[in-house]
Structures are given as C-alpha cells and as structure tokens.
Amino acid sequence: MSTRLILIGPPGVGKGTQSALLHARLGLKTMSSGDIFRKEIEAETDLGRMAQRYIQHGELVPNGVTIEMMAKRLRDEDTRKKGFVLDGFPRTDRQAEALDEILFEMDMGLDKVISIEVPEETILHRLAGRMGCTKCGEIYHSRNKPPMREGLCDKCNGPLFVRTDDQPQTILERLRVFKETTEPVIGYYEKTGTLLRVDGSVGPEETYQEILAGITA
Numbered sequence: 001m002s003t004r005l006i007l008i009g010p011p012g013v014g015k016g017t018q019s020a021l022l023h024a025r026l027g028l029k030t031m032s033s034g035d036i037f038r039k040e041i042e043a044e045t046d047l048g049r050m051a052q053r054y055i056q057h058g059e060l061v062p063n064g065v066t067i068e069m070m071a072k073r074l075r076d077e078d079t080r081k082k083g084f085v086l087d088g089f090p091r092t093d094r095q096a097e098a099l100d101e102i103l104f105e106m107d108m109g110l111d112k113v114i115s116i117e118v119p120e121e122t123i124l125h126r127l128a129g130r131m132g133c134t135k136c137g138e139i140y141h142s143r144n145k146p147p148m149r150e151g152l153c154d155k156c157n158g159p160l161f162v163r164t165d166d167q168p169q170t171i172l173e174r175l176r177v178f179k180e181t182t183e184p185v186i187g188y189y190e191k192t193g194t195l196l197r198v199d200g201s202v203g204p205e206e207t208y209q210e211i212l213a214g215i216t217a
Contacts, residue, residue: 002083
C-alpha cells in the first residue's frame with residue numbers, strides 16, 4: 001500500500017531533510033516543486049518554457065502552470081505505485097483545491113499533511129548561516145554543519161555560496177509571504193482531518209520519528 005504525504009512549513013523548518021528521510025527509509029517518491037520546475041525547464045517542454053519566463057523576471061509561476069506540472073508528475077506510474085511526498089506544493093488554497101481534484105480523478109487520497117513547526121527566531125538562526133555547493137547542491141551551515149575546508153564542499157570540492165534568498169532581509173520577506181499565502185493551506189487541511197503537526201525545532205531524527213508515529217498510527 002502506497003503512502004501519500006505533503007510536507008508544509010516556512011523555509012528553514014527542515015522539509016527537505018524529512019523528505020529525504022522518508023524517501024530513504026520508506027521508499028516514497030519525493031516531489032519538490034522547485035525540482036520539477038528545473039526538470040521541465042531543462043527538458044525545454046512547453047510548461048518549462050512558460051515557467052522560465054516568469055522565473056527569469058523574478059515573478060511567481062502562476063497557479064495554472066504549477067498545477068499542470070505537478071499533475072503531470074503525479075500521474076506517473078512510478079508515483080502511483082510507491083506513494084509520494086510533496087514539498088513546496090500546494091502553496092495556496094487554489095493549489096490545494098486543484099490537488100484534491102487531481103487525486104480524485106486518479107481515485108487516490110492524501111494520508112497526511114504534515115505541518116513542520118519551528119519558532120521564527122530558530123528559522124532565522126538556521127537560514128542565516130546556510131551555504132550550498134554550486135556543483136552538487138550539498139547544504140552546510142557555518143555553525144551547525146561547517147565544511148572541513150572553508151568555502152569548499154566536502155563531497156565534490158565545489159565552491160560554496162550563500163543563496164540570495166538566505167540573506168537576512170530576504171528571509172524575513174520569505175517568512176512574510178509564507179504567512180500570507182501558504183499558512184492558510186494549513187487551515188484548509190485541518191478541516192479535512194488530515195493535518196499532523198510536528199515539532200521541527202528538535203533534531204531531524206526526533207522529527208522523523210514523530211512523523212512516522214503519526215502516519216502509522
């Protein structure tokens with residue numbers, strides 16, 4: 001039996017970490033909206049070209065384009081068999097409604113929507129020191145997970161960089177956008193009885209065990 005999950009929460013709560021753990025330990029397919037955008041753009045599909053036009057101008061990809069991309073991925077046979085974890089989608093009530101419609105058409109439902117909750121000051125602390133590898137994408141932190149050699153990735157020797165969206169002012173803006181646009185989605189799923197709130201301020205393993213207990217109860 002496949003398991004179908006959504007991870008929701010502001011940037012810096014550990015959605016990517018938990019998504020990777022759920023994939024490694026339960027075999028669930030992980031689907032990040034950002035990764036799907038990149039794949040469609042690289043493949044130069046019509047949807048990818050459409051999304052790229054908005055991204056290049058620093059604009060949000062419209063709901064319709066995002067929904068169509070996610071629907072395409074959800075319909076893959078592999079996704080149906082293994083189950084999935086959605087990270088970064090749905091971001092709005094409209095996207096949540098569209099996801100319900102897509103899953104209904106596929107005769108599928110959601111098992112749990114997991115809200116990973118972390119105090120804002122902890123998020124600011126986490127993101128402010130974050131660095132990424134330009135080659136392999138490995139993530140480091142100046143205090144919590146520093147590289148062995150300053151400025152270089154331990155895995156591939158690639159140069160590290162601080163993403164523009166991890167600058168303090170940008171972080172505050174991202175949190176504001178989450179509260180305004182995506183936080184209402186938590187309420188949407190709370191009404192359906194599928195919401196599971198977990199503490200993301202503890203270690204990754206403790207958070208994972210809380211998720212596991214919630215989805216297997």
